[in-house]
Amino acid sequence: MRGGPSHIDMWDPKPLAPVEVRGDFGTIPTKVAGISLTDQLPMCAGIMDKWSLIRSLTHDDPGHSTADQICFTGYRSGTDPDQNVQPSCGSITARQVGHLTPELPQYVVIPKMLPGTGSAYFGSAYKPFETEADPAKPGPFRLPTLGLPQGVSAERFGGRRALLGQFDGLRRDMDRATSSGSLDRCYAQAWEILTSRKARDAFDLDREPAEIRERYGFMPAFDPGAANRCGSPAWSQRILLARRLVEAGVRLVTVDLRWWDTHVKGFESLRLGFLPRFDRAYSALIEDLERRGLLDTTLVVAWGEFGRTP
Numbered sequence: 001m002r003g004g005p006s007h008i009d010m011w012d013p014k015p016l017a018p019v020e021v022r023g024d025f026g027t028i029p030t031k032v033a034g035i036s037l038t039d040q041l042p043m044c045a046g047i048m049d050k051w052s053l054i055r056s057l058t059h060d061d062p063g064h065s066t067a068d069q070i071c072f073t074g075y076r077s078g079t080d081p082d083q084n085v086q087p088s089c090g091s092i093t094a095r096q097v098g099h100l101t102p103e104l105p106q107y108v109v110i111p112k113m114l115p116g117t118g119s120a121y122f123g124s125a126y127k128p129f130e131t132e133a134d135p136a137k138p139g140p141f142r143l144p145t146l147g148l149p150q151g152v153s154a155e156r157f158g159g160r161r162a163l164l165g166q167f168d169g170l171r172r173d174m175d176r177a178t179s180s181g182s183l184d185r186c187y188a189q190a191w192e193i194l195t196s197r198k199a200r201d202a203f204d205l206d207r208e209p210a211e212i213r214e215r216y217g218f219m220p221a222f223d224p225g226a227a228n229r230c231g232s233p234a235w236s237q238r239i240l241l242a243r244r245l246v247e248a249g250v251r252l253v254t255v256d257l258r259w260w261d262t263h264v265k266g267f268e269s270l271r272l273g274f275l276p277r278f279d280r281a282y283s284a285l286i287e288d289l290e291r292r293g294l295l296d297t298t299l300v301v302a303w304g305e306f307g308r309t310p
Contacts, residue, residue, distance in 0.1 A: 001278070002114060003064065003260030007307035009270055011053055013038045014310075021310040024267040040275035043283035050286050050295070059306070064261075065115035067305035072116030084118035090252040091119035091126040098126075101249040103196035105129035108245055109254045110238045117254055128254065131203070135237035141205045202248035205241060216240045216284040217277055236281040243288055246298055260304060 008014060008023060013036060015027040026039040030048035037045045061067045065081035078085040090107035098106035109117055109128040119126040135141045217236030235257050242253040262269045282302055289295040
């Protein structure tokens, strides 16, 4: 939830605090005695026994990109907060377990990279796979980077790969730089993914029944102006795509639910857009993972790079 979601208007209401601290929203009980949420998250409250609130995670950096770096890497940023100095948790995951399912990208960002998600000194082989396409925009969801170019058969593509291998052999004879090994891994992974039916199926949202897409919140048409004020409806289908990828064997998926920087009409934006969409999609994800037997083996982390003061 990039942009600093207001935790006191979501998971940490202050029902006994003065009115100027409490904010506009009421408080509701959850399925777990003693835990309350704001009244804008009734679906999450109904499944409170399936997820936990972590109240001990903190840092003191109020910058969006610099705080992103802390969250994704555990380290403070360098001089350019948009560039990783340390590898992200996703890059570490890809390096450690990526060999187990080479036919799938092991680290995916939906839809595009953001500060903190880079691979740093691990090299390009461990950068995240970016979907680029957005699952909830009108029309079928198709990845521009997944699949062979139009008019190029598998045989022709194989010939290209063989020719590339010959050039690479000459290059390696002349240059034994560390980056060459990284490029070799990139080529190998790209070949596996481009020719993998499993990868194409995992990214195929059309395979999902309509009732599942509706449960997450399927809104294929929307008012761009309203979306800018209240958050993109694409969130719901991004989260559903993440579930498909995890179910297929992708090890780590980052879903970008920006932009929570609600400096203007903050309560209105939360009430009309951000919170009902998040409530629906997040609760759908937890229930969906449980129903498929995946919740016990899947760590779901819902967070922003920082919270908000009253």
